[in-house]
Amino acid sequence: DVKVTQSSRYLVKRTGEKVFLECVQDMDHENMFWYRQDPGLGLRLIYFSYDVKMKEKGDIPEGYSVSREKKERFSLILESASTNQTSMYLCASSFRTGQTDTQYFGPGTRLTVL
């Protein structure tokens, strides 16, 4: 069964704190994604990784960084949390088969920055 896990379901942090969000997949997928989801704005891609130590910026990378030291783990880092980073953060992984690349999501982390 497909499994993507995220380290926390709910997280409350203070402005200026460094925040780590962890994502682990057990499907040996090569691709991993970090999105944020906000009401009225849909899903927005923050970063994407297609291999260990490889990353690409998505649409809204400012204020975020990522780390992928092992294939199964993709971490999102908020260097100095701000209130506008309060959001639902979603991790996904995917594996390309033929012409398709189906993404599987974790349960999400709802982050509140005070």
Place this chain on the structure above:
Amino acid sequence: DAKTTQPPSMDCAEGRAANLPCNHSTISGNEYVYWYRQIHSQGPQYIIHGLKNNETNEMASLIITEDRKSSTLILPHATLRDTAVYYCIVREDYGGATNKLIFGTGTLLAVQP
């Protein structure tokens, strides 16, 4: 990605089939139709995808019209746990960050007891 049009909401009686329509009249030949759903405050869940043939898995069936301009997701026996927002997406998988998913507003399916 081509745009999709879905009704904002639908009701379905528990135990009955739920048929969720999606219009994608500008779909191109290499674009697949994907369906995801999202239960409140949870991550999106992949349901099914197809190119031109009808597809079935343990969750649902996907019926794509011959001209590929519309499709229907069928949940054969809806339960209360199927209450969720259902997203129809058409996309071509180029690879890389262009593989980002773009969700529209979706259809809120409310399964009634």
